[in-house]
Amino acid sequence: MxxxxxxxxxxxxxxxxxxxxxxxxxxxxxxxxxxxxxxxxxxxxxxxxxxxxxxxxxxxxxxxxxxxxxxxxxxxxxxxxxxxxxxxxxxxxxxxxxxxxxxxxxxxxxxxxxxxxxxxxxxxxxxxxxxxxxxxxxxxxxxxxxxxxxxxxxxxxxxxxxxxxxxxxxxATKLPGELALLRHASHITDKALEFIVPMIRAGVTELDISSEINGAIVQGGGIPRFVVVTSGERSSRVDAYARAKRLENGDLVRMDIGCTVQGYCSDMARTLTVGDPSDQQAERYAALLAGEQAQIAALRPGALASDIYKIAIDTVRHGALPDYQRSHCGHGIGLHSHEFPPIAPNSNVLLEPGMVFCVETPYYELGWGGMMVEDTAIITDDGHELLTHSTRELCQDRVK
The missing domain is CATH 3.40.350.10 (Creatinase/prolidase N-terminal domain)
Structure with a gap:
């Protein structure tokens, strides 16, 4: 055979x-x-x-x-x-x-x-x-x-x-062949993040995690394009390269990952803690996750991109981050990791079947840290198809 x-x-x-x-x-x-x-x-x-x-x-x-x-x-x-x-x-x-x-x-x-x-x-x-x-x-x-x-x-x-x-x-909208490539790019990125969850423990370095993510993406047939792994206070550093910094108990570990498959992009993010999160970490993350999940629930044809943005901002502000601010809470994705249309306050674009979006609610605070959750979804005829499914739990000890 x-x-x-x-x-x-x-x-x-x-x-x-x-x-x-x-x-x-x-x-x-x-x-x-x-x-x-x-x-x-x-x-x-x-x-x-x-x-x-x-x-x-x-x-x-x-x-x-x-x-x-x-x-x-x-x-x-x-x-x-x-x-x-x-x-x-x-x-x-x-x-x-x-x-x-x-x-x-x-x-x-x-x-x-x-x-x-x-x-x-x-x-x-x-x-x-x-x-x-x-x-x-x-x-x-x-x-x-x-x-x-x-x-x-x-x-x-x-x-x-x-x-x-x-x-x-x-x-702005994707053909079936393009959607197949975007699904695969998102799938292997999702699996790479899922694969490294057991590595989130004290003593492991950011570079160790980054290396494993890169290898998993390549093994899945993708080309790594950006692999952000930052921990502790460094997690507030937007789009920074991983360093030889060792994880410590109590650290936030923020990962923002993307690859390409035949030119088509993935982009997703997760945050984990080393050990149990503090009350403040848990409360802030709960607000960000609620905002991101509310966006996902609202993704459907005919929805206005600016309304999706407002849903995210309002939901986060009802939680532990009442002063939350973002210039955008998501973006189209395809041959670029950031494409038209944005999920932004002045984005007067109606969502259409075949559009693909990354929705996100990041938060960065120098001297404290940063956290985010980001997922990818296709707009379908009657709603959306979520492409990323790896754990959104903040503490890896609770991940089964």
Missing amino acids: GKSMSFVDTLEQHTLSLAFSCRQKLFSAAPGLDVIVTTDPVHVGYLTGYRSILQDAGPYAQAAIATRDRVALITGASDAAAALEELEDPSCIWRYGIFYVGATARMAGYADMPAPGDNFFDTIVSALRSFEIRGGRVGLDTRDEKLARSIWQQFPHVAFQNGAPSFKRAR
């Missing part, structure tokens, strides 16, 4: 079909566009299905050009082999610069791709010319104003417009 296929293997087989569906959705959200051009690495992945590891090394020039039925990836020559593994069709990979990768006679390779360009800009122009866009309507999604002006000058008979709003509209 052959080896069974993992969930991640199955998802990888559907990368191209998901990218095709994303392009269809984008152009449905932007009927006034014939072509879209983007240099945003997240949107390059959205349109092509390919996400370069080189983006993790710092700013890296890439672009994608797409219609409903065609896509071109513009990338560095060294990246073209990895792109070909994902995209399979060499004719859609436009490379710039010089890099040498050979191929046997039976393998598609660099020789089957369009001729390389000297630089990023010239290659975008060459690829865009192949779309025969004269007289067309082209959305341009880039923050590089100099690049945008240079492209306009090369195509004086093209009606360019800002392409960013089209991505915002299309990405």
Whole structure:
């Protein structure tokens, strides 16, 4: 009997079909566009299905050009082999610069791709010319104003417009394939946090816990993106790296964790105490948890994002934190860990099926500590689907 296929293997087989569906959705959200051009690495992945590891090394020039039925990836020559593994069709990979990768006679390779360009800009122009866009309507999604002006000058008979709003509209709700990736990213993060609960004891270091979380995420098929493990007074330090600090009895341990699976993000948080919590810790956490749970209960189509925020704030203030303040109590999640729309006081957005949210009620007090609880949910036709289920108990000794 052959080896069974993992969930991640199955998802990888559907990368191209998901990218095709994303392009269809984008152009449905932007009927006034014939072509879209983007240099945003997240949107390059959205349109092509390919996400370069080189983006993790710092700013890296890439672009994608797409219609409903065609896509071109513009990338560095060294990246073209990895792109070909994902995209399979060499004719859609436009490379710039010089890099040498050979191929046997039976393998598609660099020789089957369009001729390389000297630089990023010239290659975008060459690829865009192949779309025969004269007289067309082209959305341009880039923050590089100099690049945008240079492209306009090369195509004086093209009606360019800002392409960013089209991505915002299309990405506000998720396709079934995107939801599958978000479920898996949330699942492995949830399991990683569940796995380390027995480690929360005196003498263990923040780095020990962080290392185990990272390993569990990788084993589950994810890429760790932020792993915040802070303890004691350090738990008040927002988004800080773990240190070699040893946990002590009475410490708060605040963990805010996220990973990606094929570009799609998870983001969740838990707080535990080392030993029994103090009365103040327990009372404050109870207020925060009540606020977060009230938000979850209110997640449904037609709810107003600003109302969800108000529910969270009012509920927490009825507990042990009467002066509780937050600029937001949650956010959309997808290809970014923080996406539109926010759960914020002026967020006049009605929730829709297919939107995905992280809801949270953090509290930070320098000199005392910090605590939070954060969960992820999909808005469904008649309510919500909660994706994160690991314990929300403050004291790990009570976790069964």
